[in-house]
Amino acid sequence: xxxxxxxxxVPEDDDRSRHVCDNCGFVLYExxxxxxxxxxxxxxxxxxxxxxxxPRKGFWTIPAGYLELNEAPEDGARREASEEANITxxxxxxxxxYSVPRISxxxxxxxxxxxxxxxxxxxxxxxxxxFSPDDIPYDxxxxxxxxxxxxxxxxAEGGAPPVPFKNPEGETGNMMPGGERLRTENM
Amino acid sequence: xxxxxxxxxVPEDDDRSRHVCDNCGFVLYExxxxxxxxxxxxxxxxxxxxxxxxPRKGFWTIPAGYLELNEAPEDGARREASEEANITxxxxxxxxxYSVPRISxxxxxxxxxxxxxxxxxxxxxxxxxxFSPDDIPYDxxxxxxxxxxxxxxxxAEGGAPPVPFKNPEGETGNMMPGGERLRTENM
Numbered sequence: 001x002x003x004x005x006x007x008x009x010v011p012e013d014d015d016r017s018r019h020v021c022d023n024c025g026f027v028l029y030e031x032x033x034x035x036x037x038x039x040x041x042x043x044x045x046x047x048x049x050x051x052x053x054x055p056r057k058g059f060w061t062i063p064a065g066y067l068e069l070n071e072a073p074e075d076g077a078r079r080e081a082s083e084e085a086n087i088t089x090x091x092x093x094x095x096x097x098y099s100v101p102r103i104s105x106x107x108x109x110x111x112x113x114x115x116x117x118x119x120x121x122x123x124x125x126x127x128x129x130x131f132s133p134d135d136i137p138y139d140x141x142x143x144x145x146x147x148x149x150x151x152x153x154x155x156a157e158g159g160a161p162p163v164p165f166k167n168p169e170g171e172t173g174n175m176m177p178g179g180e181r182l183r184t185e186n187m
Numbered sequence: 188x189x190x191x192x193x194x195x196x197v198p199e200d201d202d203r204s205r206h207v208c209d210n211c212g213f214v215l216y217e218x219x220x221x222x223x224x225x226x227x228x229x230x231x232x233x234x235x236x237x238x239x240x241x242p243r244k245g246f247w248t249i250p251a252g253y254l255e256l257n258e259a260p261e262d263g264a265r266r267e268a269s270e271e272a273n274i275t276x277x278x279x280x281x282x283x284x285y286s287v288p289r290i291s292x293x294x295x296x297x298x299x300x301x302x303x304x305x306x307x308x309x310x311x312x313x314x315x316x317x318f319s320p321d322d323i324p325y326d327x328x329x330x331x332x333x334x335x336x337x338x339x340x341x342x343a344e345g346g347a348p349p350v351p352f353k354n355p356e357g358e359t360g361n362m363m364p365g366g367e368r369l370r371t372e373n374m
Binding site: 005013016029030031032033034066067068069070071072073075093094097099101102104106108123161162163164172 | 192200203216217218219220221253254255256257258259260280281284286288289291293295310348349350351359
């Protein structure tokens with residue numbers, strides 16, 4: 001059992017308050033987290049997971065989650081897809097880099113295909129399903145960035161150049177398309 | 188003064204050991220950090236900063252540093268450029284997404300131009316200088332990813348499509364081009 005004790009203070013040569021260890025002076029920097037995810041296609045359909053956990057339990061999302069220590073982003077996207085939908089991905093390329101500053105997230109979203117046509121819900125999913133583009137449940141998507149990613153993936157499928165998309169102009173990920181204001185957007 | 192005490196344990200519904208608060212059960216997730224930086228051009232020259240701090244004090248680098256909480260990546264790249272070289276950037280686009288898993292870093296590197304032709308060293312720089320491409324001090328660059336970024340920026344300048352570059356094949360950022368093995372790559 002490790003006991004650690006921190007004091008909130010501005011370290012020497014810094015300009016922001018940080019948590020500093022009372023024993024050794026170690027500075028615990030808190031920084032934004034990286035979400036890695038993927039828009040997964042299989043024979044023209046798109047794979048979505050219905051969330052078994054909060055926030056936004058019951059809503060549909062793309063396989064995504066926090067990058068772990070010592071993990072490369074594409075490896076993280078593959079791990080999350082495996083954990084949430086029991087799928088194996090062929091990653092094609094980086095589709096988008098989104099930022100949600102309110103909750104200190106940067107999202108790296110990839111375009112991918114199913115390496116094998118098998119899928120099933122992992123512990124954090126109630127259901128995993130392939131949707132034809134016309135059948136995507138837009139009213140039941142979990143987060144603004146899921147809307148963005150599906151729209152951008154459709155643009156990519158339609159021949160947009162392979163340049164990563166960014167937040168839609170003026171959007172910071174706080175609002176659902178219907179106008180609902182979000183308080184959390186953890187994946 | 189805030190006192191916090193953590194125990195290292197695997198939280199319920201998790202599969203990795205985390206720091207958990209002894210008082211309230213808060214889980215302190217440690218995740219990779221995001222470095223934001225930019226290759227900055229001005230009239231065909233490239234701006235580099237000579238590091239005033241360790242690691243790699245005295246070596247040349249591009250303006251870059253850790254993204255802060257509640258900060259969008261391009262804003263962070265602009266802030267770091269301002270802090271390290273007292274410059275104002277016009278960011279053109281995302282040049283590269285690099286990953287250095289050993290030290291849990293993801294780097295978002297932008298192409299940028301000087302909005303004004305003024306520059307001077309900030310507290311973390313000994314010197315700031317514009318280099319013609321032929322005069323870049325390749326033997327005195329701070330990190331592998333600085334080599335990559337300068338090479339990729341040259342490819343972009345030469346007409347490569349505006350798709351972000353990635354780590355060179357097989358490279359994980361542990362080794363300088365001359366073969367020196369690095370133990371740290373903090374920016």
